[in-house]
Amino acid sequence: xxxxxxxxxxxxxxxxxxxxxxxxxxxxxxxxxxxxxxxxxxxxxxxxxxxxxxxxxxxxxxxxxxxxxxxxxxxxxxxxxxxxxxxxxxxxxxxxxxxxxxxxxxxxxxxxxxxxxxxxxxxxxxxxxxxxxxxxxxxxxxxxxxxxxxxxxxxxxxxxxxxxxxxxxxxxxxxxxxxxxxxxxxxxxxxxxxxxxxxxxxxxxxxxxxxxxxxxxxxxxxxxxxxxxxxxxxxxxxxxxxxxxxxxxxxxxxxxxxxxxxxxxx
Ligand SMILES: Nc1ncnc2c1ncn2[C@@H]1O[C@H](COP(=O)(O)OP(=O)(O)O)[C@@H](O)[C@H]1O
Ligand SMILES: [Mg+2]
Numbered sequence: 314x315x316x317x318x319x320x321x322x323x324x325x326x327x328x329x330x331x332x333x334x335x336x337x338x339x340x341x342x343x344x345x346x347x348x349x350x351x352x353x354x355x356x357x358x359x360x361x362x363x364x365x366x367x368x369x370x371x372x373x374x375x376x377x378x379x380x381x382x383x384x385x386x387x388x389x390x391x392x393x394x395x396x397x398x399x400x401x402x403x404x405x406x407x408x409x410x411x412x413x414x415x416x417x418x419x420x421x422x423x424x425x426x427x428x429x430x431x432x433x434x435x436x437x438x439x440x441x442x443x444x445x446x447x448x449x450x451x452x453x454x455x456x457x458x459x460x461x462x463x464x465x466x467x468x469x470x471x472x473x474x475x476x477x478x479x480x481x482x483x484x485x486x487x488x489x490x491x492x493x494x495x496x497x498x499x500x501x502x503x504x505x506x507x508x509x510x511x512x513x514x515x516x517x518x519x520x521x522x523x524x525x526x527x528x529x530x531x532x533x534x535x536x537x538x539x540x541x542x543x544x545x546x547x548x549x550x551x552x553x554x555x556x557x558x559x560x561x562x563x564x565x566x567x568x569x570x571x572x573x574x575x576x577x578x579x
Contacts, residue, residue, distance in 0.1 A: 325386025332381035404493025425490030
């Protein structure tokens with residue numbers, strides 16, 4: 314699969330700058346800064362409760378940070394709604410799959426595609442020929458994305474009938490359907506067995522290689538990220554405690570302490 318050059322622009326870096334996020338008295342994020350370079354797999358790790366999902370949700374517009382900002386290249390993203398972010402090239406998966414279970418795989422992936430469509434595709438009634446052509450082109454691309462993820466034969470199956478590991482791939486396909494330049498994955502391996510985890514690691518790497526996009530991989534499991542990440546940022550109690558290449562981060566005493574302190578959860 315190659316990038317859809319009709320919709321793709323250059324891939325800018327994504328910057329998280331001095332972001333803090335409070336929930337009442339809880340400081341979920343405390344002055345967190347890091348930069349995702351174009352075309353890299355950037356892992357955001359940390360023990361449970363470290364603030365990974367909070368950071369993810371700030372980047373994809375679900376939470377507005379109490380302080381700080383997020384930029385994609387020169388564009389300030391802070392405070393933008395998820396739909397607008399999707400149009401700017403931020404695609405996201407969900408930690409707990411958020412698919413329409415009664416709909417088919419293709420219909421779910423097409424939902425991601427709708428953010429790219431123009432001319433009121435969803436409006437019933439009027440169907441100009443160009444709209445039909447546009448829809449056909451989007452169905453072809455959605456199909457291509459599913460084939461790349463190995464779910465091309467499941468297009469017309471309802472998501473409710475799929476094993477969990479396959480449904481996770483549908484969620485990633487839907488995120489890719491917005492033609493993101495930055496793909497955000499929140500714990501893509503959660504709930505998967507060892508074989509499925511190894512497969513998803515290969516899939517993530519091949520996506521980056523094929524599309525040239527940046528992938529933010531939020532993961533609790535250090536083993537998975539160390540094998541595929543180009544760069545790793547580590548959160549602990551809402552603070553960034555390390556940021557660098559996997560080998561250096563793995564040796565970092567503060568990171569080791571954070572993970573040991575988390576006991577069996579890590
Ligand atoms: N919506 C929320 N309301 C209140 N507290 C929250 C909310 N979301 C997360 N938190 C708290 O923020 C901290 C970080 O949580 P989270 O970002 O989910 O961590 P992680 O994804 O690393 O496990 C935790 O203390 C959590 O209880
Ligand atoms: Mg989380």
